[in-house]
Amino acid sequence: MNEKLQTFIDERGPIKKIGVVGMGYVGIPAAVLFADAPEFESVLGFQRASPSSGYKIDMLNRGESPLKGEEPGLPELLKRVVDAGKFRCTPDFSEIAGCDAVTLAIQTPFADPKDLIPDFSALIEGLRNVGRHITRGALVVLESTVTPGTTEHMARDILEEESGFIAGEDFALAHAPERVMVGRLLKNIREHDRIVGGIDGISTTRATELYRPVLTTGQIIPMSATAAEVTKTAENAFRDLQIAAVNQLALHCEAMGVNVYDVRAGIDSLKGEGITRAILWPGAGVGGHCLTKDSWHLERGAQVLGGDLWYPHGAESIFGVARAINEFMPRHMVHLTTEGLRRAGKRVEGATVALLGWAFIQNSDDTRNTPAEPYLAAMEEAGATVRVHDPFVDGYPGLELSHDLEETLAGADVVTIFTAHHHYASLDPARVKELSGKEHPVIVDGRNIIDPGVFIRAGFIYKGIGRGDRNSHPIRRSP
Numbered sequence: 001m002n003e004k005l006q007t008f009i010d011e012r013g014p015i016k017k018i019g020v021v022g023m024g025y026v027g028i029p030a031a032v033l034f035a036d037a038p039e040f041e042s043v044l045g046f047q048r049a050s051p052s053s054g055y056k057i058d059m060l061n062r063g064e065s066p067l068k069g070e071e072p073g074l075p076e077l078l079k080r081v082v083d084a085g086k087f088r089c090t091p092d093f094s095e096i097a098g099c100d101a102v103t104l105a106i107q108t109p110f111a112d113p114k115d116l117i118p119d120f121s122a123l124i125e126g127l128r129n130v131g132r133h134i135t136r137g138a139l140v141v142l143e144s145t146v147t148p149g150t151t152e153h154m155a156r157d158i159l160e161e162e163s164g165f166i167a168g169e170d171f172a173l174a175h176a177p178e179r180v181m182v183g184r185l186l187k188n189i190r191e192h193d194r195i196v197g198g199i200d201g202i203s204t205t206r207a208t209e210l211y212r213p214v215l216t217t218g219q220i221i222p223m224s225a226t227a228a229e230v231t232k233t234a235e236n237a238f239r240d241l242q243i244a245a246v247n248q249l250a251l252h253c254e255a256m257g258v259n260v261y262d263v264r265a266g267i268d269s270l271k272g273e274g275i276t277r278a279i280l281w282p283g284a285g286v287g288g289h290c291l292t293k294d295s296w297h298l299e300r301g302a303q304v305l306g307g308d309l310w311y312p313h314g315a316e317s318i319f320g321v322a323r324a325i326n327e328f329m330p331r332h333m334v335h336l337t338t339e340g341l342r343r344a345g346k347r348v349e350g351a352t353v354a355l356l357g358w359a360f361i362q363n364s365d366d367t368r369n370t371p372a373e374p375y376l377a378a379m380e381e382a383g384a385t386v387r388v389h390d391p392f393v394d395g396y397p398g399l400e401l402s403h404d405l406e407e408t409l410a411g412a413d414v415v416t417i418f419t420a421h422h423h424y425a426s427l428d429p430a431r432v433k434e435l436s437g438k439e440h441p442v443i444v445d446g447r448n449i450i451d452p453g454v455f456i457r458a459g460f461i462y463k464g465i466g467r468g469d470r471n472s473h474p475i476r477r478s479p
């Protein structure tokens with residue numbers, strides 16, 4: 001145990017002032033929960049005054065959440081902690097000097113998955129801003145998902161270089177990965193167990209002091225910083241693998257003429273005696289900022305920390321193959337659309353497609369790595385006109401996006417469902433057919449959100465992921 005660090009921490013006393021760097025889907029809920037905890041005096045949210053996201057600073061200081069989509073409890077809690085003067089957002093990083101603890105919740109995308117090269121530019125800038133201003137005895141925590149080894153190496157080096165301090169002697173350093181999902185941000189932070197990995201025991205203890213007050217049912221799970229990084233990247237790689245497994249099964253079910261959802265219910269019924277068959281849901285693809293890259297962080301960690309690997313790794317590892325299967329699903333949606341049009345005696349070229357759902361996940365405005373994008377690109381390349389509807393997403397670079405469902409459906413040869421927004425579960429086949437003006441409009445369901453029977457009876461040509469039981473249905477000629 002490094003007495004020197006412990007002395008600095010004791011001199012600072014309990015954590016009272018907190019800084020959160022990065023006002024996004026992770027940073028904002030974390031900051032307001034810290035601010036709502038009676039243990040802490042004040043929280044500063046640090047946000048660069050950049051053209052793309054500087055607008056968040058004033059919004060947050062007015063107590064308004066820049067996150068769209070449905071986030072239960074967040075708007076009210078944000079208003080309350082701002083009105084109480086416990087939370088403020090600022091672009092002035094020099095105020096980090098007054099913080100006992102600073103967390104970083106910054107995006108860590110991959111520049112090139114093929115060569116396993118992450119783009120840490122935003123994280124590095126954040127670490128430099130923090131390093132320049134931290135004071136002795138402070139705690140720095142990486143919440144971003146990173147390649148295993150990043151906290152102990154890159155982050156430590158940058159913070160030491162900028163501060164002139166030594167990690168583990170002058171300041172504490174830990175990794176406590178976020179585990180949130182859009183649509184339940186506050187709930188996830190409060191209820192999920194929190195992995196806390198310090199570079200040493202003192203750092204783990206100090207980070208535990210930071211997170212315990214915001215947990216309701218969640219427990220602290222202490223481990224080393226690198227083990228925490230592996231835990232986070234692996235839990236997402238495992239989820240991606242589970243999704244790939246059921247997507248592969250869905251493709252087989254289509255080929256065998258059976259309904260994957262019957263099979264799924266059957267497999268899911270094998271429970272008890274410690275047996276769980278965690279089978280997830282097939283679909284049109286895997287999007288978001290997490291599953292699309294965290295397997296590559298894990299693979300890169302194994303290579304960077306493991307040196308010359310003698311076993312299947314990277315794209316050949318089971319996680320790499322899972323990525324390939326999940327990335328294939330939007331292409332399969334193109335295949336189903338093409339087949340549907342062929343049954344209607346049409347080609348993709350010249351067809352009009354109504355694409356429903358641009359967000360990567362239901363009932364959210366989050367469009368990061370949406371699987372709808374490669375589908376749109378492939379359909380346009382094949383000569384189709386694609387109109388996109390999403391009730392939650394206001395805009396997307398280079399894309400015309402509509403909130404008007406009827407306008408999007410008008411004249412459509414094909415209706416393709418990419419996101420399971422609740423709005424689409426109540427699509428009325430008669431109205432959709434009327435708007436399309438086609439005798440046999442095609443409907444392609446990428447999320448099993450509509451009932452194939454009612455659409456087929458209305459004269460639609462139906463295609464669905466994993467619906468081998470329906471995808472070659474007889475076409476109902478209207479009376």
Ligand code: SAJ
Pocket residue numbers: 145178179180181182235236239243280281282283284285286287288289290291360361362
């Ligand atoms: N998806 C499927 N089938 C499923 C589940 C999801 O096709 O059965 C698709 C979704 O449509 C979406 C994508 O996968 O396009 C990701 O969905 P998600 O539900 O995994 O949502 P994320 O990526 O926001 O959340 C994941 C979660 N990780 C795990 O559950 C292990 C969440 O707990 C993490 O906090 C989050 O990644 C993150 O930030 O890392």
